Amino acid sequence: MIYDSYVKLCIQQEEDTDGCSEIVNLGSAKTELYKKDDYQQYIINMVHIPHLxxxxxxxxxxxxxxxxxxxxxxxxxxxxxxxxxxxxxxxxxxxxxxxxxxxxxxxxxENIQHFSNYVYLRRIGEQPLNSTRQxxxxxxxxxxxxxxxxxxxxxxxxxxxxxxxxxxxxxxxxxxxxxxxxxxxxxxxxxxxxxxxxxxxxxxxxxxxxxxxxRDLQRFLNIHFTSKQLVNRLEQYNSMLSFIYNSDITAVIIKHRIEDGTFAIQIPLDLLTGKTDIQEVQHLKQDHVLIKNLINKTLRNQVNDIEIKSVGFWRMxxxxxxxxxxxxxxxxxxxxxxxxxxxxxxxxxxxxxxxxxxxxxxxxxxxxxxxxxxxxxxxxxxxxxxxxxxxxxxxxxxxxxxxxxxxxxxxxxxxxxxxxxxxxxxxxxxxxxxxxxxxxxxxx
Structure with missing residues (x-):
C-alpha cells in the first residue's frame, strides 16, 4: 500500500474568463489559481498530504x-x-x-537497577578501578x-x-x-x-x-553485538556503561538489553587505527574476525558466544x-x-x-x-x-x-x-x- 491511505487528486483544468486555469479541488487540496501559460500541461494525478x-x-x-x-x-x-x-x-x-x-x-x-552504575575498568571481569552510581x-x-x-x-x-x-x-x-x-x-x-x-x-x-x-569532534567505530555470556559477566557491576582503558584498547561498552544480551561497543577511530578518514577503514565493517578480536581485548576471551549484528562508523x-x-x-x-x-x-x-x-x-x-x-x-x-x-x-x-x-x-x-x-x-x-x-x- 503506497497511496491507499492518501487522498488522490485528479487535477482538472478549466479555463476562466481571465485566461487562468483553475486547479479544481477534488479532495483535501486547496483550490489554487495558476497562470495558464505556466501550467498548460499540468494535468496529472497529484497526492496532497497536509503535513508530511x-x-x-x-x-x-x-x-x-x-x-x-x-x-x-x-x-x-x-x-x-x-x-x-x-x-x-x-x-x-x-x-x-x-x-x-x-x-x-x-x-x-527492564529494571533500571540493572543499569544504575558507570564503571571504569581495565578489562571486563577485573575489579573496577572505580564506579559512579546514578x-x-x-x-x-x-x-x-x-x-x-x-x-x-x-x-x-x-x-x-x-x-x-x-x-x-x-x-x-x-x-x-x-x-x-x-x-x-x-x-x-x-x-x-x-x-x-x-x-x-x-x-x-x-x-x-x-x-x-x-561538525567533527571525534569519529568512532560502532559495533552492535549480542552475548548472553557477557550479560552474566557484567551482572556484578549493574552498569549501563563500562569504560575500558588498557594498553590494548580504549572503548566504552553499552549494555542495551539484558533479556537478549544486546550490546554496543564504541572505539575511538584515531586510537584504533591512527586514521580518521572513514573511507580508509571501510574494510573493518566486513572483517568480523577482527571485530570479535577487538571486543575480546576488553574481555580477555571470557565469552565465546559473540554474534556481530552490525558495524558502522559514527562522527560526533x-x-x-x-x-x-x-x-x-x-x-x-x-x-x-x-x-x-x-x-x-x-x-x-x-x-x-x-x-x-x-x-x-x-x-x-x-x-x-x-x-x-x-x-x-x-x-x-x-x-x-x-x-x-x-x-x-x-x-x-x-x-x-x-x-x-x-x-x-x-x-x-x-x-x-x-x-x-x-x-x-x-x-x-x-x-x-x-x-x-x-x-x-x-x-x-
Missing amino acids: IVGAGPVGLILGHYFKRFNIPFQIFEKQSFLSAHPSAHYLNMRTMEILDELNIQLPL LIDYKQYSYTSYAHLPQSLFVQHVQEGIRDKIQLNKEIKKIEFKDKIIKVNDDITCDYLYGCDGLNGFVRDYLKIKLIGN GAVYAEQYYKNNCVLVGDACHGMPPAGGFGMNTGIQDAQNLAYKVKEQKDLLYYQQERQQIAQDNIETALKFYKKSLDIAKSFTFDINKLKIYQSFYEKHSRFFILGWCETRGISYRIGSNLQENISE
Missing part, C-alpha cells in the same frame, strides 16, 4: 503521535525499507518519560523515572498506533515551492514538511541551511542549525542539532522538540516561535554536553589511567548527576531548567 513528516526515527514517530492526538492529517515517509535496527540512543530522561506518558505509549522497560531521589522532581531502552526497540514499539501512517521505501529527492504549496518528488504536494531525517538528512541539506559549531559533533523553519519546512531533532552523547541529551532533546512543535501546529502559532525556543535549548544542551565530554577526555587520553583524574571526574559527576537524569524540561513552549546550579559549578 520525513523520517520514521524516534522524533518523527513522536511527532506523528501528537498529530494523531490533535487530529492533524499527516503521513510519515521513511527512505529505508525498515525502521532502525541499530540500538544507537538508549537513554530516556524524565521529561521524555512524561511525554510518553502523555501519549499513553508503553515501553518494555540513582537519585527523582520523585521530588517528577512522577516518572528515567529509563533505558535501545533505540531499535523504542521505534518498534512507538510505531504502534500510527503504523498505517508510515510509508517505507519513500525517499524524498526533490522539493519545490509554489504559492505556499510544497511540491515533493513531482507527484506529492503538502502544506508543511517536517525534516526528522537526522543530521545527514536530505531536508536541511536541500534547503541549504547551515550548521553552526564543530556539536552543532545546531542556523534556521529551524524555512518556507513552511521545519527541522526537528537531529536534523537541526547534534551533540556529544555525554549526558544523554540527543534523542531527548529531539523528542522534546517534537512536543513543542506539535502544540504550536495545533494552536496555529507562528513556527518561528518554535525556532526561537528550541534553538536556545539546543545551544544550551550542546554547551553542557561538551563540558561533560571534555571532562571525560581527561580520562580517555590517559592510557595509564590516572586514578586521581578519575576521582576528580567522579566528584564532578556526583555533584551534577541530577542534570544527567532530569535533562532539560520543556512544556507547551515554556522552558525551564532543573538543577540550575550546574552552570555555576560546572567549570570546577
Whole structure:
C-alpha cells in the first residue's frame, strides 16, 4: 500500500474568463489559481498530504503521535525499507518519560537497577578501578523515572498506533515551492514538511541551511553485538556503561538489553587505527574476525558466544542549525542539532522538540516561535554536553589511567548527576531548567 491511505487528486483544468486555469479541488487540496501559460500541461494525478513528516526515527514517530492526538492529517515517509535496527540512543530522561506518558505509549522497560552504575575498568571481569552510581531521589522532581531502552526497540514499539501512517521505501529527492504549496518528488504536494531525517538528512541539506559549531569532534567505530555470556559477566557491576582503558584498547561498552544480551561497543577511530578518514577503514565493517578480536581485548576471551549484528562508523559533533523553519519546512531533532552523547541529551532533546512543535501546529502559532525556543535549548544542551565530554577526555587520553583524574571526574559527576537524569524540561513552549546550579559549578 503506497497511496491507499492518501487522498488522490485528479487535477482538472478549466479555463476562466481571465485566461487562468483553475486547479479544481477534488479532495483535501486547496483550490489554487495558476497562470495558464505556466501550467498548460499540468494535468496529472497529484497526492496532497497536509503535513508530511520525513523520517520514521524516534522524533518523527513522536511527532506523528501528537498529530494523531490533535487530529492533524499527516503521513510519515521513511527512505529505508525498515525502521532502525541499530540500538544507537538508549537513554530516556524524565521529561521524555512524561511525554510518553502523555501519549499513553508503553515501553518494555527492564529494571533500571540493572543499569544504575558507570564503571571504569581495565578489562571486563577485573575489579573496577572505580564506579559512579546514578540513582537519585527523582520523585521530588517528577512522577516518572528515567529509563533505558535501545533505540531499535523504542521505534518498534512507538510505531504502534500510527503504523498505517508510515510509508517505507519513500525517499524524498526533490522539493519545490509554489504559492505556499510544497511540491515533493513531482507527484506529492503538502502544506508543511517536517525534516526528522537526522543530521545527514536530505531536508536541511536541500534547503541549504547551515550548521553552526564543530561538525567533527571525534569519529568512532560502532559495533552492535549480542552475548548472553557477557550479560552474566557484567551482572556484578549493574552498569549501563563500562569504560575500558588498557594498553590494548580504549572503548566504552553499552549494555542495551539484558533479556537478549544486546550490546554496543564504541572505539575511538584515531586510537584504533591512527586514521580518521572513514573511507580508509571501510574494510573493518566486513572483517568480523577482527571485530570479535577487538571486543575480546576488553574481555580477555571470557565469552565465546559473540554474534556481530552490525558495524558502522559514527562522527560526533556539536552543532545546531542556523534556521529551524524555512518556507513552511521545519527541522526537528537531529536534523537541526547534534551533540556529544555525554549526558544523554540527543534523542531527548529531539523528542522534546517534537512536543513543542506539535502544540504550536495545533494552536496555529507562528513556527518561528518554535525556532526561537528550541534553538536556545539546543545551544544550551550542546554547551553542557561538551563540558561533560571534555571532562571525560581527561580520562580517555590517559592510557595509564590516572586514578586521581578519575576521582576528580567522579566528584564532578556526583555533584551534577541530577542534570544527567532530569535533562532539560520543556512544556507547551515554556522552558525551564532543573538543577540550575550546574552552570555555576560546572567549570570546577
